[in-house]
Amino acid sequence: MNKISLLIAVYLGATIFLVYLPISHLILFSFNKISSLYYPFNGWSFKWYEAFIEDPAIIISLRNSIAQAIITTIITVIASTAAALAFRRRFRFQNPLFYIILLGMIYPGVTLGLTNLIVDVQVLNLPLSIWTISFTLSVWCIPFGLIILLMRFDPKLSRYEEAARIHGASEWKVFRNVTFPIIKTELIVVALFAFTLALGEVFRSTFVSPPTSPVLPVLLLSTLASYPPTPKYFALGTVIAVVSLATILTGGAIMSRRGGLLVRK
Amino acid sequence: MNKPRNILKYLTNPLLLLPAVAIDIVFLIFPFFYGLYLSFMSSMKSPTFTLENYVYCFSGYSSMLLTTVEMAALITIILIVVSLPIAYFLAIKIKSDAIKTLILLVILAPFWIDWNIRTIAWYPVFGAGGFVSTIHLWIMHALGYHSVQPISLLYTLISIIITWIQSYLLFMVVPIYLILLRMDPTILKAASTLRAGTFKTFYHITLKWSFPGIIIGSVFVFSLAMVDYATPILIGGGLPTIGVTVWNLGRWVQWPKAMAMSMIILALILVVIAVALRKVSVTRIIY
Numbered sequence: 156m157n158k159i160s161l162l163i164a165v166y167l168g169a170t171i172f173l174v175y176l177p178i179s180h181l182i183l184f185s186f187n188k189i190s191s192l193y194y195p196f197n198g199w200s201f202k203w204y205e206a207f208i209e210d211p212a213i214i215i216s217l218r219n220s221i222a223q224a225i226i227t228t229i230i231t232v233i234a235s236t237a238a239a240l241a242f243r244r245r246f247r248f249q250n251p252l253f254y255i256i257l258l259g260m261i262y263p264g265v266t267l268g269l270t271n272l273i274v275d276v277q278v279l280n281l282p283l284s285i286w287t288i289s290f291t292l293s294v295w296c297i298p299f300g301l302i303i304l305l306m307r308f309d310p311k312l313s314r315y316e317e318a319a320r321i322h323g324a325s326e327w328k329v330f331r332n333v334t335f336p337i338i339k340t341e342l343i344v345v346a347l348f349a350f351t352l353a354l355g356e357v358f359r360s361t362f363v364s365p366p367t368s369p370v371l372p373v374l375l376l377s378t379l380a381s382y383p384p385t386p387k388y389f390a391l392g393t394v395i396a397v398v399s400l401a402t403i404l405t406g407g408a409i410m411s412r413r414g415g416l417l418v419r420k
Numbered sequence: 421m422n423k424p425r426n427i428l429k430y431l432t433n434p435l436l437l438l439p440a441v442a443i444d445i446v447f448l449i450f451p452f453f454y455g456l457y458l459s460f461m462s463s464m465k466s467p468t469f470t471l472e473n474y475v476y477c478f479s480g481y482s483s484m485l486l487t488t489v490e491m492a493a494l495i496t497i498i499l500i501v502v503s504l505p506i507a508y509f510l511a512i513k514i515k516s517d518a519i520k521t522l523i524l525l526v527i528l529a530p531f532w533i534d535w536n537i538r539t540i541a542w543y544p545v546f547g548a549g550g551f552v553s554t555i556h557l558w559i560m561h562a563l564g565y566h567s568v569q570p571i572s573l574l575y576t577l578i579s580i581i582i583t584w585i586q587s588y589l590l591f592m593v594v595p596i597y598l599i600l601l602r603m604d605p606t607i608l609k610a611a612s613t614l615r616a617g618t619f620k621t622f623y624h625i626t627l628k629w630s631f632p633g634i635i636i637g638s639v640f641v642f643s644l645a646m647v648d649y650a651t652p653i654l655i656g657g658g659l660p661t662i663g664v665t666v667w668n669l670g671r672w673v674q675w676p677k678a679m680a681m682s683m684i685i686l687a688l689i690l691v692v693i694a695v696a697l698r699k700v701s702v703t704r705i706i707y
Contacts, residue, residue, distance in 0.1 A: 297444075407521065
């Protein structure tokens with residue numbers, strides 16, 4: 156490695172240090188004996204973990220978050236897989252439709268949430284629920300799924316499908332026996348990604364969340380904006396971090412069995 | 421014999437696109453138009469066409485709009501500079517696929533902690549009595565100053581920028597990294613054989629190659645930073661940005677004004693996207 160590579164490696168180390176600085180404090184102070192987020196650290200205690208488990212608002216909102224994330228994931232996987240399969244061939248309006256779907260990714264979260272809230276309340280008279288959150292969030296998650304799938308589709312897939320069709324298989328049989336087994340792994344990746352995105356989303360969910368039983372990030376934002384934080388939230392954060400990390404590492408392990416998403420194929 | 425199958429083939433593609441497009445129409449496009457309509461209405465009860473919402477936004481909030489755009493532009497430029505070496509190093513300099521993925525996962529792992537908690541995790545770092553403050557005290561004591569007040573970086577521009585670096589690093593590194601993966605590293609070797617210096621190689625080859633990734637990453641970061649309201653509230657002490665303003669207007673059920681502000685933001689973001697699309701052919705990259 157020459158000098159520049161060494162320099163960049165050091166720089167990379169510094170960046171990782173910066174990124175993990177708050178995380179390490181998060182974990183450390185979640186075990187703090189006293190209700191302080193600042194030095195000096197007072198000794199080890201699990202009481203904040205007990206505190207957040209016994210907080211009914213947090214547990215209910217956590218349950219809401221998981222339920223909503225599951226629904227969003229299902230919607231996203233179905234919609235983005237179908238769309239990705241369609242985008243492999245040339246058709247009319249291909250580019251405009253692609254941009255419309257991609258718009259969901261760039262569209263400001265506040266506006267998406269607010270407009271959906273207004274439509275739900277004013278136009279449709281629809282009560283806010285997990286379903287309103289899920290469909291709103293899938294507008295945002297579907298483009299991610301679509302791009303992941305499009306970049307990861309095996310170019311030989313269409314040849315296998317064509318071979319199956321030549322041998323007389325119907326479209327449904329082609330999908331079930333040829334397409335689906337090949338793209339199975341990619342679907343799991345999309346599902347994990349969508350689940351993680353939906354679980355932590357706050358900007359869009361804030362407005363379409365039912366006010367009495369919100370999802371966890373919404374509850375956290377309103378609480379943390381109004382009251383000074385205690386290590387209870389650090390404990391919650393640590394647990395979420397561990398669970399999310401486990402999910403992502405599972406996804407990473409699955410991905411690397413089939414060549415990996417983030418490396419050259 | 422072939423007719424039924426041919427019809428199904430024609431139907432397949434539109435059917436496949438239906439879920440995604442239908443969701444977009446119902447939950448994105450229709451609410452957008454309704455919001456657009458609302459932004460020109462004087463109130464929810466007695467809708468009369470008016471421009472007063474836009475006047476309200478521009479007259480009262482023009483400096484805030486400018487500040488927000490400046491902050492978003494600043495973090496975008498900072499992130500370009502911060503992310504380029506990382507993306508270059510990972511894409512080109514590391515040969516092993518496993519280590520590439522490992523380092524990427526290590527950098528991206530904090531992204532999967534809940535946004536709000538990840539933001540307040542900066543309190544023990546920036547606050548008085550926190551990491552930075554303690555190190556500052558040590559240095560001051562070592563230099564001989566003994567009656568120094570603990571410093572707090574909370575609620576300053578610096579803390580917002582650093583928090584944003586952590587939050588948005590993912591969105592800038594990954595596009596540049598993915599684009600650079602497609603570059604053949606032997607080009608760099610060829611350049612050095614032809615006696616090009618390091619800077620020339622970097623500028624003419626690497627930078628030009630990573631340009632689409634930089635553009636895509638910039639669009640992401642700029643759009644996200646413009647409308648972020650959690651970070652300015654939690655770390656910025658309620659620093660008024662566009663996102664915070666729309667959030668407030670939404671909470672106070674001032675919907676026509678919130679919609680007018682949203683339309684202004686959307687127009688700004690669309691301008692950025694339009695400029696970006698002229699530089700980069702996104703569709704060619706993706707499919």
